[in-house]
Amino acid sequence: MKVNVIGAGLAGCECAAVLANNGIKVRLFEMKPLRRSPAHRSDGFAELVCSNSLRSDKLDNAVGLLKQELRMLGSLIMRCADENAVPAGGALAVDRELFSKAITNAIESDPNIEIVHEQVTSIPEGPAIIATGPLTDGALLESIEELLGESLHFFDAAAPIVTAESLNMERVFAASRYDRGSDYLNCPMTRLEYFKFIRELTEAETAPLHEFENVSVFEGCMPVETMAKRGDLTLAYGPLKPVGFEGCRASDGKKPFAIVQLRKENREGTLYNIVGFQTNLKFPEQRRVFGMIPGLENAEFVRYGVMHRNSFLQSPKHLSKYYSLRSRPELFFAGQLTGVEGYVESASSGFAAGINMARYLQGKDQIDFTRRTAIGSLAHYVSEYNGGSFQPMNVNFGIMESLPDAPRDKFKRFLALSERALCIIDDINKSL
Ligand SMILES: Cc1cc2nc3c(=O)[nH]c(=O)nc-3n(C[C@H](O)[C@H](O)[C@H](O)COP(=O)(O)OP(=O)(O)OC[C@H]3O[C@@H](n4cnc5c(N)ncnc54)[C@H](O)[C@@H]3O)c2cc1C
Secondary structure, three states: OEEEEEOOOHHHHHHHHHHHHOOOEEEEEEOOOOOOOOOOOOOOOOOOOOOOEEEEOOOOOHHHHHHHHHHHHOOHHHHHHHHOEEOOOOEEEEOHHHHHHHHHHHHHOOOOEEEEEOOOOOOOOOOEEEOOOOOOOHHHHHHHHHHHOOOOEEEEEEOOEEEHHHOOOOOOEEOOHHHOOOOEEEEEEOHHHHHHHHHHHHHOOEOOOOOOOOHHHHHHHOOHHHHHHOOOOHHHHOOOOOOOOOOOOOOOOOOOOEEEEEEEOOOOOOEEEEOOOOOOEOHHHHHHHHOOOOOOOOOOEEEOOEEEEEEEOOHHHHEOOOOEEOOEEEEEEOOHHHOEOOHHHHHHHHHHHHHHHHHHHOOOOOOOOOOOOHHHHHHHHHHHOOOOOOOOEOOOHHHOOOOOOOOOOHHHHHHHHHHHHHHHHHHHHHHO
16 A cells, blocks of 8 residues: 655655655655746755755754754654755754755655656545645645635734743733733833834835735735834724723833733743734844834744745644544645644654554554654644634744743753653654
């Protein structure tokens, strides 16, 4: 029996390699070079469509931990990334052409993998893994939508997410409007702070939109900077209206002129998104301008706001923690299509989907990497997220299970989380 893997991106290649390493025959479909998405340029596999950085390589950073876990698990993507690294300080950046070439060679020379250059237009029968990425479109997209009974999201208009512990709680208070509990964190602004903020927001540099992205579709989920450009008071009368908070005061002792609200992103309350702040500002500009919001002076961004085409499943409704469809266990999804965000995260979901497909076919217990590892915390996030609107997520320590006696010092805490995770991966490796 062969497993059909669709898409030879970061997730699909990792999937195919792990299946092949476990003795499973794979038929890997890739539509390039016959057809390319608007972001893909080269003919090689595992193309990095934008930056050549795989981000931090340090264990006090969750993406650094994820990389180390993948290395220990024998990831093809990590091996090729390490072998084709270019100097980038504490980050892991790669020569994107050599990286893609190394992966393409490894996949092409694997006797267990058959490569088919074809655009897949419907979900295949039998065991299959769909890893066609955030730009999945056309007939395949329609066939997934038909199967799931819902349309996939086409545009990612996400607001930034910050860690709770990085907020200055002397400037922030917990309350919901009109005494309806204390679910939100609120950042009251003085008149002066508001107008300074609006000036910087409207003049800040935005990221270029790719040619395939039609700006008009963003009307329904307007970037905060676009809204601010419609008039100095638009935000003060809109998402920042300071109503429903009796007795609250800004730093000048007066009633706030505007209030920025932060909404819980997870059950534990370790992460918050900035309500209404979907944005297309460049990442450093988000840090600078949103850092002007009282309480966010030193905010740690675990995810920046982004606006680009991004098809992804409402995975918590459909996927198990093994990345298989609950209603059809021989069908798996992997990569950014599942709601993980980023190159390494996509590869990690490819690894988890691949190993669990292999074990499913071999009649073995599937692997729950648990929320105590980075790879497992992403799998749990996409299959179990129960907050507001489900949005793609980069790996971060906030989605991992916290330590019982966590050190107060953040650096030590992150290292301790990493140490625990790597011990678990070591145990899993021994059991394989
Ligand atoms: C414009 C843009 C910029 C981005 N920049 C970054 C960044 O700088 N850093 C970062 O970490 N992440 C970035 N991302 C997110 C990035 O896409 C993912 O992190 C990663 O590439 C997703 O991996 P994937 O394997 O899920 O999909 P992809 O890498 O997109 O791979 C999907 C593969 O499937 C193939 N395919 C698609 N449809 C079919 C079909 N019907 N039949 C056969 N083959 C098919 C495609 O040709 C492609 O090779 C960006 C995304 C976009 C859209």
